[in-house]
Amino acid sequence: xSYEKKLMVRHSIASIxxxxxxxxxxxxxxxxxxxxxxxxxxxxxxSLISQAFLIAIPLSFFAVALxxxxxxxxxxxxxxxxxxxxxxxxxxxxxGILTAPFNIYLALLSTLRAFQLTFRSFIYGLHRGExxxxxxxxxxxxxxxxxxxxxxxxxxxxxLLTTSLFAFFYLVKNGLFGRPKARDFKLLVNYSSFxxxxxxxxxxxxxxxxxxSEKLASPRVAGIVSASLSxxxxxxxxxxxxxxxxxxxxxxxxxxxxxxxVKRLAETSTRILSFFVAIIVFILLLLGREIxxxxxxxxLGNEFYLALMAIETYxxxxxxxxxxxxxxxxxxxxxVALFGALVSSIFWLLLIAPxxxxxxxxxxxxxxxxxxxxTALISRKKLGVSFSSYVPFVTALLFQSLIFMSKIAVLAxxxxxxxxxxxxxxxxxxxxxxxxxGRQ
Numbered sequence: 001x002s003y004e005k006k007l008m009v010r011h012s013i014a015s016i017x018x019x020x021x022x023x024x025x026x027x028x029x030x031x032x033x034x035x036x037x038x039x040x041x042x043x044x045x046x047s048l049i050s051q052a053f054l055i056a057i058p059l060s061f062f063a064v065a066l067x068x069x070x071x072x073x074x075x076x077x078x079x080x081x082x083x084x085x086x087x088x089x090x091x092x093x094x095x096g097i098l099t100a101p102f103n104i105y106l107a108l109l110s111t112l113r114a115f116q117l118t119f120r121s122f123i124y125g126l127h128r129g130e131x132x133x134x135x136x137x138x139x140x141x142x143x144x145x146x147x148x149x150x151x152x153x154x155x156x157x158x159x160l161l162t163t164s165l166f167a168f169f170y171l172v173k174n175g176l177f178g179r180p181k182a183r184d185f186k187l188l189v190n191y192s193s194f195x196x197x198x199x200x201x202x203x204x205x206x207x208x209x210x211x212x213s214e215k216l217a218s219p220r221v222a223g224i225v226s227a228s229l230s231x232x233x234x235x236x237x238x239x240x241x242x243x244x245x246x247x248x249x250x251x252x253x254x255x256x257x258x259x260x261x262v263k264r265l266a267e268t269s270t271r272i273l274s275f276f277v278a279i280i281v282f283i284l285l286l287l288g289r290e291i292x293x294x295x296x297x298x299x300l301g302n303e304f305y306l307a308l309m310a311i312e313t314y315x316x317x318x319x320x321x322x323x324x325x326x327x328x329x330x331x332x333x334x335x336v337a338l339f340g341a342l343v344s345s346i347f348w349l350l351l352i353a354p355x356x357x358x359x360x361x362x363x364x365x366x367x368x369x370x371x372x373x374x375t376a377l378i379s380r381k382k383l384g385v386s387f388s389s390y391v392p393f394v395t396a397l398l399f400q401s402l403i404f405m406s407k408i409a410v411l412a413x414x415x416x417x418x419x420x421x422x423x424x425x426x427x428x429x430x431x432x433x434x435x436x437x438g439r440q
Contacts, residue, residue: 018120018129018136022159023234025143029155030230032147034223034296043222045152046230047214050207052109057200059096059114062089063121064199064325065191069184070125082126083178086171088185089118105153112160119167135166191330198325198334201341205367206233208348209360216352217360224303224357227296229364231288232307235277236314262323263384269319270389275424277315278396281308282414285403303357305403310365312400316393317372320379332378340371392424 034042066089073081096111123132139162146155171177209229214222285305293299324333344367351359372390379385399413418425 018133021136021140023236025140025156025159026230027234028144030226031295033152034227034298037152039223039227039296039298040219041152041223042226043210043214043219043224046226047211047219047222048103048105049109049153049156050210052106053113054200054203054207054211055096055099055106055110056093056113056117057196057203059093059110060117060121061092061196062188062192063114063118064196065089065188066118067121067125068191069187070122071127074126080178081181081184083176084181084184085188086122087177087180088188089122090115090171090177093118105157108157109153109160112157112164115164115167116160119163119171123167131170135163135170138166139163198321198330198337201334201337204341205344205364206236208344209364212348213352213357213360216348217356221352221356221360224298224300225360227292227298228300228304228307228357228361231292232304232311235280235308235311266319266323266379266383266385267389270316270385271392271424273319274312274316274390274393274396275421277312278392278400278417278421281312281396281400282410282417284308285400285410286407286414301357302404303361306358306361306365309397309400310361310368312393312397313365313368313372316390317368317375320383320385320389321371321375323383323385324375324379329378329382332382333375336371336374336378339374340367343367343370392421395420 030042030046033045062085066085069085070082073079073085093111093114096107096114098107099110100107119135120132123129139159142162143155143159146158209225210222213225285308288308289300289304292304321333321336324330344363347363347366348360351363353359355362376385376387376390380387396417399417400410402409402413
């Protein structure tokens with residue numbers, strides 16, 4: 001079994017566990033808070049948590065670069081440089097304490113979230129993703145225990161605190177801190193200056209609808225947006241599983257100058273991810289809204305359908321933008337992400353007040369669609385990624401839009417889609433078969 005397959009299998013399993021737990025936490029949190037305290041309380045709580053998660057991005061300034069260079073230095077056997085960048089990277093999250101005079105919960109959540117993000121990127125860069133999975137499994141139990149309290153924020157505080165403490169003791173025990181070197185600081189700054197902006201744009205698109213809905217409309221609108229997006233965003237953990245598993249592989253292959261491998265990996269993963277997610281979205285369009293309305297205790301509307309399509313768009317461009325960010329083309333990926341965030345911001349300012357939840361989710365959709373178009377054009381030019389990789393996504397979106405007519409229409413479209421995309425069915429089966437054989 002090749003090194004690449006071993007890496008993919010081990011990291012995929014670890015990522016599925018860790019990311020599924022963290023992804024489920026937002027959904028579980030939204031459902032419990034909504035049932036216990038009502039939709040308005042849900043909107044207020046998620047608004048502050050989203051602001052904290054956004055602030056955590058500048059606090060985890062070196063996170064993405066840490067993962068990239070940890071992987072590259074590992075390939076080159078430069079262990080002292082790994083310890084050097086770790087010291088630089090993990091020092092930044094503690095700056096979040098300075099925000100305590102404004103809001104203690106905001107400061108605590110943003111600092112702990114930044115430490116978690118930095119640890120996740122670093123540990124995956126070292127190809128030890130299973131360690132992060134162990135941390136998340138332990139933290140998830142404390143998260144559930146936090147619901148005993150009437151404090152809205154305690155579950156997330158316990159989740160992030162447990163993860164951060166686990167990370168700190170693991171790093172110390174394994175001697176992963178070392179004397180920081182000036183040249184490594186410069187290296188991290190040069191990469192992070194662009195990667196950070198791209199990451200910030202991406203997180204702003206994820207967290208923005210939560211708190212902007214509260215600020216520009218009302219806590220009730222924010223609660224409705226929270227319910228729809230916390231459900232639809234569960235799908236984003238599929239590409240995050242992929243990203244955590246293969247971003248180190250992208251960087252590893254880039255370090256060996258195997259650019260054709262990077263191109264083929266981006267194309268294959270785009271087709272398979274898009275097809276697999278399309279199947280899930282079709283099913284959720286047919287059954288999801290009614291089930292979720294029962295779970296949250298109030299009726300979701302058609303904004304849920306739009307949320308699913310928005311997230312599907314995000315997933316479609318994810319493999320190519322990860323490829324850009326893992327190579328020398330990080331600046332291009334960042335510019336596209338920034339432009340997408342700008343487009344969403346404009347739509348949010350114009351649409352949330354008059355159209356409520358539809359304006360919030362419609363603005364998100366417009367930003368993701370902008371990024372997809374830009375990413376497709378740039379990855380084609382710089383990496384040679386074929387436009388045909390996006391056909392499963394485009395075809396699915398056309399048929400899924402029939403939901404706004406009737407469920408009978410989208411059910412028929414689902415059947416036609418499966419017939420048209422039979423090649424992806426066989427390709428997906430071959431990939432899963434190869435991974436299963438590789439594990440044996």
